[in-house]
Amino acid sequence: MIPSPEFPGSVPRHVALIMDGNGRWATARGLRRLEGHRAGLEKVSEVVLGMAEAGVEFVTLFSFSTENWKRPRDEVAGILKLLAEALERTAGELDDRNVSIRHLGRLDRLALPLRQGVERVVTRTAANTGAVASFAFDYGGRAEIVEAARRVVTDKIDAHSIDETVFGKYLHTSGLPDVDLLVRTGGEKxxxxxxxxxxxxxxxxxxxxxxxxxxxxxxSKALAEYAKRQRRFGGL
Structure with a gap:
């Protein structure tokens, strides 16, 4: 990987982003929360392509968690409608730039047309050779680990042969490298x-x-901050 000239130091291979603050953004402007989600979706391609241009190979975005189903029903319905509307446009913008798209999480709780739309853009971009953009939708980290454990048991994997590499193949992110930089917007930590x-x-x-x-x-600020940090593994 060629380091970005803008960031001569270390460039993260995998950046994950928690896209937080859509509702507060709208409220601060006297808009409905749904307008914040609309504005947030419009930022996706810009951020993914900006990361890719800087040399990031994998970008994962947390757009809807398993817990988000507990939000008011009309807000959830509105988010799903917006997603359906933005899906083809966003996929087209990323496909044009050779970005492949993956989905992380569950699909079975989505309405059939939306589920088919997600599957369609994943298939459509699968052969692209540029950056990989993964969208975590109806995703939860604990649920992912529990599901992976269940699949390990179902496949009757010998206990003594289970290590981190074997277990990792049962996660939604199988085939993706670990996250180097995790970014959260919106002020929460x-x-x-x-x-x-x-x-x-x-x-x-x-x-x-x-x-x-x-x-x-x-x-760019997030990537520049990452480049300043000295990465250490296996100790303090």
Whole structure:
């Protein structure tokens, strides 16, 4: 991987982003919360492509958690409608730039047309050879680990042969490298059940910037901060 000339230091191979603050962004502007989610979706391609241009190979975005189903029914319905509307447009923008798309999480709780739409864009972009953009939708870190454990048991894997590599193949992120940099927008400083296994050694970057305001400039700040940090593994 050729380091970005803008960031001559270390460039993270895998960046994960928790897209937080859509509702607060809208409320601060006297808008409905749903308008914040709309504005947030419009930022996705910009951030993914900006990361890819800087040399990031894998970008994973946390867009809807398993816990988000507990939000008000009309808000959830609105988010799903917006996703369906933005899916083809976003996929087209990323496909045009040779980005492949993956889905992490459950699909069975989505309405059939939306589920088919997700499957369609994943298949459509599978042969692309540029960056990989993974969208964690109806995803939860603990649920992912429990599901992986169940599959290990179902496959009757010998207990003595189970190690981190074997277990990792049963996660939604099988085939993806561990997270190097985890970014959370919106001012909160927690992981919120996102990529718990994969972020064990990730550098954490928190910003008060709300997701709809997080564009290329803010992404550049996160990458520049990562480049300053000295990565250590296996000890303090």
């Amino acid at each position: 927690r992981l919120s059940n996102f990529l718990l296994w994969q972020s064990a050694y990730a550098e954490l970057y928190f910003t008060d910037t709300l997701w709809p305001d997080f564009g290329r400039e803010e992404a």
